[in-house]
Amino acid sequence: MASEQNLLTRVAYQYYILGQTQQEIAETLNLGRSTISRLLTRARQEGIISIKIAGADTELLALEAQLKERFGLRNVDLISTTTDMSEQDKETALAHESARYLKQIIRPNDHVGIAWGSILAKMVGQLDHPKTTNAIFVPLVGGPSAANAEYHVNTIVYDLARQFGGTSVYINAAAVQESRYLRDGIMHARYFQELANAWQHLDIAFVGVGGPLAKATNSHWRDLLTEADIMLLKEQKAIGDCCCTFFDQHGKLLAPSLRQRTIAIALSQLQKVPISVAVARSQNKVPSLKALLSMAIVNTLITDEETARALF
Amino acid sequence: MASEQNLLTRVAYQYYILGQTQQEIAETLNLGRSTISRLLTRARQEGIISIKIAGADTELLALEAQLKERFGLRNVDLISTTTDMSEQDKETALAHESARYLKQIIRPNDHVGIAWGSILAKMVGQLDHPKTTNAIFVPLVGGPSAANAEYHVNTIVYDLARQFGGTSVYINAAAVQESRYLRDGIMHARYFQELANAWQHLDIAFVGVGGPLAKATNSHWRDLLTEADIMLLKEQKAIGDCCCTFFDQHGKLLAPSLRQRTIAIALSQLQKVPISVAVARSQNKVPSLKALLSMAIVNTLITDEETARALF
DNA sequence: CTCTCGCCTGCACATTTGTGCAGGCGTTAG
DNA sequence: CTAACGCCTGCACAAATGTGCAGGCGAGAG
Structure with a gap:
């Protein structure tokens, strides 16, 4: 005794x-x-005390902690996907969680930036009782090609703003312009300043991640790229993009010439946003997501369990 | 999520x-x-959190808590006994624990009262490194019959005092006298006052519990009782004693005539001691121990697992 | 649409827990 | 036996946690 x-x-x-x-x-x-x-x-x-959390998917929580540690993230939010879910279901689930997370972190009068991305687009309408706040929603990238007009990024920010009882700022230019002069002209235009200004005062940013070029067929904006752009990117071994900025597996930013024609928030600016959230899933986005996380551009990650496991 | x-x-x-x-x-x-x-x-x-203590005999600790609750005790200390231990071993183990417990709670200059009891007697010499303190050790009951002189309670207090670097007070009378006049005379004698005074200022008291009369054969003091005493006690359904005071299963004190011939601390006085510890074990002492605990005479219990379980 | 009711939250304060520092005791080497 | 060393403890302060109270928000009735 x-x-x-x-x-x-x-x-x-x-x-x-x-x-x-x-x-x-x-x-x-x-x-x-x-x-x-x-x-x-x-x-x-000495481990004399062992604490167990009942009925919890502890593994998921452990995984979150590991990812947080691994990439130095502020926060990680994982959803569990079961094998009987279709890809469609998984995307919807992730979109739902993203919307919930936004609701969780948003504060009155926040400036919220939204980038392009199939999942971000699905966020709209996922919430039963969105918080009413006076947040300002702004796009972080230019619009899609004319062929995809109905998926315009303006639609997303408009709908989100309405749901959260806030306002939205629109973007009146396609993501990729034909020349750097055109792009510079637009970005320096008076009507663009509100947006540019908002980018500097973002509290929250939600971004997606683009996968490899080969899979570009279902993208809503990549058809804006020229043959030459694509050639160059392949040559430089692009593995994906974020906010229309391509990088390779080491996180090196590629194709300066293309970047100079792109209308989107710069990754360096994104990096300064207090809460910057990457939302993405699926096997083919793992390499680009991994690179993005290594670059420390975003500080929050929302994804699903299987994608999370593949990130190590 | x-x-x-x-x-x-x-x-x-x-x-x-x-x-x-x-x-x-x-x-x-x-x-x-x-x-x-x-x-x-x-x-x-909601029990979502379950905490387990590794390698612990949790049952023993739970049992302690239950006993504490059940009898409103200040503290309970149990030792685990295995089936391969002899009764002798178990007694020694309990004596050892009692000694350890005394060392644990004793403070400098404490007045420590010790009653008669086979286990209390064994406490002596159980400690490797007794704390040095200036405690005063006093007997709580009179001595044994002449036939058992070597087990005199004075020996115990003397040895304990020596081990703890303190002093001891002796008692110069047998536990049971032949008449109440003799007893009163002794207790009012000048030389007895130091003892009587100590009884009023006890900080700690260790007592044993006597079992039923039938088992009295191995007692070191019950041979002081007369035939009439024993008859009376049996008639009143005595189940045991503490400090030479007999009681029945309801905690009723018996045989006033005997009590008036007894030289020992009164249970009512024992009740006032800040830390009063009962040390006892074995199946045949369960009923008397249970009665004693119900009387709220002592506030601390040291026993073994099997005895503890039988107390409910 | 308005009002009421009740739950939930944040605030501020009370309690509980964690920790650097200094002193005491025991141990060991000489 | 003495002295030096180191572990352990209590103290006092810092940090973390628990909780009553008042205000806000949403649900539900009228």
Whole structure:
């Protein structure tokens, strides 16, 4: 009943199981309260105390913690996907979680930037009771090609703003222009300044991640790229993009000539946003997502379990 | 990831597994710290969190808590006995634990009262490194019959005092006298006053419990009783004694005529001692021990697992 | 649409827990 | 036996946690 180990378990029992206060334990054992505190610390260190969380998908939570650690993220939010879900279902689930997360973190009068992305587009309408806030929603990238007009990024920010009782700013230019002069002209135009200004004062940014070029067929904006752009990107081994900025597996930004024709927030600017959230899933986005995370452009990640596992 | 249950497990995980502070959790979830505190309370209540103490004889500790609750005791200390131990071994183990416990609770200059009892007698010499203190050890009952002189209670207090670097007071009378006049005379004698005075200022008292009369053969003092005493006690259904005071299963004190011839601390006085410890074990002492505990004479119990279980 | 009711939250304060520092006791080497 | 070393403890302060109270928000009735 005396020896070391035994004392530890006794103290641990009284504290954790009986719920006694350290002071009470100290009195029954005729020891100083500090001593009890130290004994408990030892007991925890020596693993005498094991705490289990019932009914929880602990693995998922552990995975979140690991990812957070691995990429130095502020926060990671994972959803569990079951094998019987279609890709469609998984995307919807992720969009729903993204919307919920936005609701969770948004504060009154926040400036919220939204980039292009199939999942971000699906966020709209996922919430039963969106918080009413006076947030300002702004696009982070230019619009799609004329062929995809109905998926215009303006639509997303407009709908989100309406749901959250806020306002939205529109973007009146396609994501990729034909020349850097055209792009510079637009970005320096008076009507563009509101947007440019908003980009500098973002509180929250939600971005997607683009996968490899080969899969570009279903993209809503990549048809704006020229043959030459694509050639160049392939040559430089692009593995994906974020906000229309391409990079390789090492996180190196590619094709300056293309970047100079792109109307979108710069990644360096995105990096300064207090809460910058990447939302993405699927096997083929793993390499680009991994690169993006390594670049420390975003500080928050929302994805699903299978994608998360592939990130290590 | 959102709903109630899920939030609870998440918070519990971050707090208990990851060891984050409530403040940190509140920040990642964008909630108030108080809310996290409340969520954790709920999680504990709903049993989402299960804490196990590794390698511990948890049952023993649980038993202690139950006994404490059941009899309103200040403290309970149990030792585990294995079936391969002889009765002798078990007694020694209990004596050892009693000695250890005394060492644990004793403070400098304490007045420590010791009653008769086979286990109390064995306490002597059980400690490797007794604390040095200036405690005063006093007997709580008179000595044994002449036939058992070598087990005199004075020997115990003397040895204990020596081990703890303190002093001892002796008692110069047998536990039971032949008449109340003789007893009163002794107890009012000048030389007895030091003892009587000590009884009023006890900080700690260790007492044993006597079993039923039928088993009295191995007692060191019950041969002082007369035939008439024994007849009377049996008639009144005595189940045991403490400090030479007999009681029945309801805790009723018996045989006033005998009590008036007894030289021992009164149970009512024992009740006032801040830390009063009963040390006893074995099946045949269960009824008397149970009665004693119900009387709330002592506030601390040291026994073994099997005896403890039988007390319910 | 308006009002009421009740739950939930944040705030501020009380309690509980954690920790650096200084002093005491025991142990060991000489 | 003495002295030096180191572990352990209590103290006092810092950090973290628990909780009553008041205000806000949404659900539901009228």
